[in-house]
Amino acid sequence: MHPITHGAACALALLAAGPALAQDQSAGSAEDAATTLGILPAAPARRPFQPFEKDGVTLLLNYTGEAAANPSGGVRQGAAYTGQVFLGADLDMARIAGVAGGTVHLAVTNRHGQNLAATRIGTSTSVQEVFGTQNTHLAILTWQQKLAGGRLEIEAGKTVANIAFLNSPIYCHFQSNSACGNPTFVFKTSNFTYFPASSWGAHATAHLTDKLYLHVGAYEVNPRRKRANDSGFTASFKGTTGVIVPFELGYGTDFANDRLPRHYQAGGWIDRGDYADPLVDAAGAIALLSGQPALTRHGRAGGFVRFDQMVWRPDDHSQRGLTLFGVAMKNLSGRVIETRFLELGLLQTGTFRGRDRDTIGFMVNDQRFSDLALRGLRAARASVGARTDDLPRHQYMMELAYGAQIAPALRISPNVQYIVNPDQLGDPFRRRNARDALVLGFKFTVDAPTLLAH
Structure with a gap:
């Protein structure tokens, strides 16, 4: 199994923050996707039930649920629940077919439920990360091949960009889709593909040193x-x-070669790809008013820098500690919203005595x-006679989340x-701004192989 990466759309990164930080962020297997999208429990205390492991087959079956309610603010008060079934497998082709360094990854999801952000709050960014593509969906079917002694990794097939790029196991310790599984900006300003809405794709990672890599x-x-x-x-x-072509140059360490692991x-x-102009239709009129389809445009670009850095570790014999993380993203070309x-943000792994796998984070x-x-x-406001001088330029989203490992197969996260x-x-024709919203969330993940462990 290659190192944990990254990016797509889903929930709380339920591997313990310490072990998650000990991985580089340039992979993309079904298990990696499950981990970084928040649908595996943290570092199980017992060995998961894997009846075909000796034959080269690792099975994955998890359920993630996310509830949210806004007791104040937004457009109106209410609650919503959404959930995801994740079924997957990683096939070691060296054991199955004698192909050294080859792995087949498979993942299918079923998503169901409602989106509180759309129905009650009035924001385009979800407060429940596993909402989206609400059906049964083939999310991953890829072949991954390691070459040159593992220095080069190539993966291709039906997949998505956000389980390989712009993700971190840290992000899904939160329920807000503004952070988990990826910074939401990239989806609003490009055709960056997201989990589980798969299309054809490929990515390659060249490990230049044990800490430095190039990923395209x-x-x-x-x-x-x-x-x-x-x-x-x-x-x-x-x-x-x-x-769409994502790319990154990364530097990463883990607990094996760094007391305070970091990724930059x-x-x-x-x-x-094509995209809809955010303002005008084909005749140059404002599309919201004309009712005509937006003008189709072609080509955009953006850039980012991001990091996570453990800044405090009280004990060299454990992976408890405090990690600081940040992201900055900028549109570079094209017309965007x-x-x-x-x-x-900050994430503390290990909270109270005996709770080494619990986490508390703020972003x-x-x-x-x-x-x-x-x-x-x-x-749009002017057309209904409403004020037009009070529209805010910025939206700020924040979250405080506690992750508790209740049992080896069950993790919960009130937030x-x-x-x-x-x-x-x-809802552009609203006559007044939606009010600042307080959201109470609850996220849980159950992992079947761990639950069935002996």
């Missing part, structure tokens, strides 16, 4: 993959409008809206979220 990918841009009736099982390229990355994406994204991020987005909202200036993008 290419993923099909196909709007059909995001439709409610798309199951991900089709092999067709029909509907493809281009390709810089990179970006080149989006050569957000121009930049900033995030900063806050700032999403800055573009002039184009605000111009469209002002036009409190607060949203300042919920955006109006989903």
Whole structure:
């Protein structure tokens, strides 16, 4: 199994923060996806039930549930629940077929439930990370090949960009989709593909040293993959409008070679797919007012820097400690609804005596809206006779979350979220701004192989 990475759409990173930090962030297997998307329990105290492990087959079956309610703020008060079944397998092709360094990864999801952000709060960013692609979906079917003694890793097939790029096991210790599984900015400003809405893609990692690596990918841009009736099982390229190319240069350490593990990355994406102009239609009129489809444009780009750094570790014989993390993202070309994204957070692994695998974390991020987005909202407001001078430029989302390992197979995470200036993008004709929202969340994950362990 190759090192844990990254990025896609789902819930609390339920591997203990210490072990998660001990991995590099450039992989993409089914188990890696489960871990970093928050659907595996933290470092189980007993060996999971794996009846076919000796034959080269590792099975994965997990359930993640996320509840959220807004007792104050937003558009109106209410509650919502969403959940995800994750079924997967990693096939060691060296044992199965004698292909050294080869692994087949398979993952299928079923998502169900409702989105509190859309129905009650009025923001386009979910407060329940496992909401999205609400059907049974083929999320991963790839072949991964290690070459040159593991210095080069290549993976290709049906997959998504966000389980390999712009992710960290740290992020899904939170329930807000603004942080977990990836900084939400990349999805709002590009065709970056997200879990589990798979398309054709590939990525390669060159480990330049034991700490430094170069990571590049290419993923099909196909709007059909995001439709409610798309199951991900089709092999067709029909509907493809281009390709998105993410890339990064990374430096990472772990507990084996660093007392205070760290990861630093810089990179970006080149989006050569079609997208809808955020303001005008084909005639140059404001699309919100004309009712006509937005003008189709082609090509965007963005860049990022991000890091996580353990800053305090009380005991060299354990992985308890405090980690600081941050992200900065910027649009570089194209017409977008957000121009930049900033995030900063802290995660403490090991909380009270005897709770070494529990975590407590806090994060806050700032999403800055573009002039184009605000111009469209002002036009919509003006058309219904509402004020246009009070639209906020920034949306701030924050969360305080506690992760408790209740049993080897069960982890829960009560959390409190607060949203300042919920955006109006989903309801542009509102006559007044949605109120700042308090959100009470609860996330849990059950892992079947651990539950069935002897």
